[in-house]
Amino acid sequence: MATMAILAGLWWIIVQGRADAWLVGLPAVALATLASVHLGSPALPRLSLTGLFAFLALFLRESIRGGLDVARRTLGPRLLIEPGFHRYRMHTSHPAARVLLINCIGLLPGTLAADLDGDHAELHLLDNGVNPEPQLLRLEQAIVRLFGLTAETDNV
Numbered sequence: 001m002a003t004m005a006i007l008a009g010l011w012w013i014i015v016q017g018r019a020d021a022w023l024v025g026l027p028a029v030a031l032a033t034l035a036s037v038h039l040g041s042p043a044l045p046r047l048s049l050t051g052l053f054a055f056l057a058l059f060l061r062e063s064i065r066g067g068l069d070v071a072r073r074t075l076g077p078r079l080l081i082e083p084g085f086h087r088y089r090m091h092t093s094h095p096a097a098r099v100l101l102i103n104c105i106g107l108l109p110g111t112l113a114a115d116l117d118g119d120h121a122e123l124h125l126l127d128n129g130v131n132p133e134p135q136l137l138r139l140e141q142a143i144v145r146l147f148g149l150t151a152e153t154d155n156v
Helices: 002-014 019-039 049-075 095-107 133-146
Strands: 084-089 111-117 120-125
Touching: 002 019, 049 095, 049 133, 095 111, 095 120, 095 133
Parallel strands: none
Antiparallel strands: 084 120, 111 120
């Protein structure tokens, strides 16, 4: 029932609350709900409330910092970039934590996840002279705490 409510809410947002769109929306929501139940998905681990607040604070702070850094580097009088790649070994093996990590790497200043190869993420950097490891470890640590997991190393 919760899945149907979420999907109906998403439909309502997409169609901007138009009542006439439910002619298509009701069957679409019903089919999407059936597909979701039929296909199923592995249950996510319980989220830690303190981990959630810490992750949200990090996410907000790094999003703002990342946006300001990229703007400064690319919109200033001199282009302050030295593009390059960096290979990062992930310290968690939980699939949901890895997906969130890969999707959040782009919020860090000047980083973008370009590829995933087993336990490693290939990152594109705006400035190859800056070591992204400390920021990546902080982000991964926040995600590990969010999911109430343990990482494979003491550094995380």
